Amino acid sequence: MPFKLPAAAPELGFAAVRRYSLRFDPRLFSVVGNARPILFLVLLTPCVEFLTGSTSFGASVTVPSAAFTFFLLTWPSYAFPVLLIREAVVAWNKWIASLLALGISYGALNEGLLAKTYFSVTPTSPKLGGGVGSWIGINWPWVTEITLFHMVVSISVPVMLSFLIFPESRDERFLSERAIRWLVGLVLFEVLGIIAIQSLFSATFLSLLPLLLLPTGILLFGIYLARRLPKPDLLRSLQGRFSKPFPLIMAALGFFVITFIPVLAFFPVPFVPDWVPGMLLWRLGAAAAVVATIYPIGCAYVAIRFFGRYTLTEIQTLSLVTGAMLIPLTTAIAVHDIPQGDWFAAGVYIACIVVAARRIHRRSTFPMPSGPAGSLAT
Numbered sequence: 001m002p003f004k005l006p007a008a009a010p011e012l013g014f015a016a017v018r019r020y021s022l023r024f025d026p027r028l029f030s031v032v033g034n035a036r037p038i039l040f041l042v043l044l045t046p047c048v049e050f051l052t053g054s055t056s057f058g059a060s061v062t063v064p065s066a067a068f069t070f071f072l073l074t075w076p077s078y079a080f081p082v083l084l085i086r087e088a089v090v091a092w093n094k095w096i097a098s099l100l101a102l103g104i105s106y107g108a109l110n111e112g113l114l115a116k117t118y119f120s121v122t123p124t125s126p127k128l129g130g131g132v133g134s135w136i137g138i139n140w141p142w143v144t145e146i147t148l149f150h151m152v153v154s155i156s157v158p159v160m161l162s163f164l165i166f167p168e169s170r171d172e173r174f175l176s177e178r179a180i181r182w183l184v185g186l187v188l189f190e191v192l193g194i195i196a197i198q199s200l201f202s203a204t205f206l207s208l209l210p211l212l213l214l215p216t217g218i219l220l221f222g223i224y225l226a227r228r229l230p231k232p233d234l235l236r237s238l239q240g241r242f243s244k245p246f247p248l249i250m251a252a253l254g255f256f257v258i259t260f261i262p263v264l265a266f267f268p269v270p271f272v273p274d275w276v277p278g279m280l281l282w283r284l285g286a287a288a289a290v291v292a293t294i295y296p297i298g299c300a301y302v303a304i305r306f307f308g309r310y311t312l313t314e315i316q317t318l319s320l321v322t323g324a325m326l327i328p329l330t331t332a333i334a335v336h337d338i339p340q341g342d343w344f345a346a347g348v349y350i351a352c353i354v355v356a357a358r359r360i361h362r363r364s365t366f367p368m369p370s371g372p373a374g375s376l377a378t
Contacts, residue, residue, distance in 0.1 A: 034174050037166040041086060042079035044352060045158045049074060050345035051332050057341020076190060077114055078154070080183045081106050086159050087175045088226065096156070096317075097308035098226035100300070103155035105222030107147030110154070112215020113191045116198075118143050119208055128262055133289030137211055141292035145263045147218065148300055152256070152324050157349075160321055164314055164356040167363070229304070232311045245319040252323025259299040260327075262292035314360045322353055 049055035055074060059066035085102045092098065112118040117125040120134040126142055127134070133141040163170050175183070195212075198205045241247055257264070312320070329349060332342035 034166075034169050034172060037162050037169050038083065038174055040162050040165065041082050041158055044161070044348065045082045045154065046070075046075050046078040047345040047348050048078070048154045050341040051153075051328055051349065053332075053335070053340050053342050055341075056339060057344055058339035060341075073114075073190065073194075076186065077110060080187050081109060082155060082158060083175065084180065084183055084187075085155055086162070087173060087180065088223075089159065090171065090173050092227060093231060094226065094229065095231055095307070096160070096312070097229045097232070097304045099156050099159055100151055100304050100307065101222045101226035101229060103151030103222075104147055104300070105219045105226070106155050107150030108215040108218035108222065109187070109191070110150055111146045112143075112218065113212065114194060116208070117146065118215055119211055121204065121208070126263070128289075128292065132286050133292065135289075137208070138214060141262050141289055143214070144293050144296045145260060148259055148296055151300065153328055157321055157325060160317055161352050161356055164318055164321075165352065165359055167314075167359075225304075229308050232307070232309055234311050236309060237311050237313070238316060243316065245315055248316055248319035249323035249326075252320040253326050254323075255299065255303065256324050256327055259296045262288075262296070314363070318353065318356050318360060321356075325349060325353070 049070075050057045055070060056066065060070040061067060085099070085106065088102060089095065089099050108118075115124065116122045118138060119125060120127075120131070120137055120139045125139045127139070128141045128145075131139075133139060195209075237243070238248075242251070329346045332346040335342055
């Protein structure tokens, strides 16, 4: 609830308050009042690092160097952008289609400008299909796959869960203009700082600088697309059998499998044999790289068009989130590397989905009005 001075308070009193630098910014009290959804986003979003095994949870809390890397570099690279993305969705009065587009921008920021896995010379850039997709120093199939993974799992899932768990804040902006400038500045500082450090300690890094135009272009295109995409018509909703939770869960699962076939062979997915993606795709040789780069973009296009056209209920939104997370969650549980923390992260995501389901059920029993920012009907 925004702070207001009592009507009887004299202007002199307010001036005295300002004199001693106690500036009661109404937006500050908005942030304090919305502390729970803010903390939810900044704590849940980085869990994808543990879920995928990219960062070891045990090392992050026990090894000083790993803790320094995680809390000073990795955690801010998730926490600050997700707050900015959530703010943009609310401020522009958009919904899931624009959220997906901004997720694409985040994928370019994370993997292209920060981690640099877009580029073949980076040791952490996976050589899909034996590296047949590398061209002019860019690992093209990985660019598409990891960008869309961030679009779905790293950004869209946490933001949608935050809207479902905290519906009272769906239409509220959390950040003041000053806070937005600070967060953007901190993100730019991290990007430029990492580039500066890498240029000092890597003799070949300067050759990568022209290639940074690719993630920069993807980032700007995602922001432009998010700004231009329309919000779906509230009167256009899913009907028939495909409006039920189970078909939507299966549809989201199918979308995930089809979109990420090029990388499924390189991860221990329990119910997808390793030979399936290899037989269907990578045995094509160099042609597989072209297919693996282009067709997932078509999948993302279909998803954005779908969410730009239809208004979803809360339970439909949660069903899609659940289906999209099935493979990452089951993979993390099957691996069950306790020091890595993937099991812990899977438990956190499952708990969030369960809490969202319980709150949706409670609101369906005792209906509450949904804010204008959400195309979410109870």
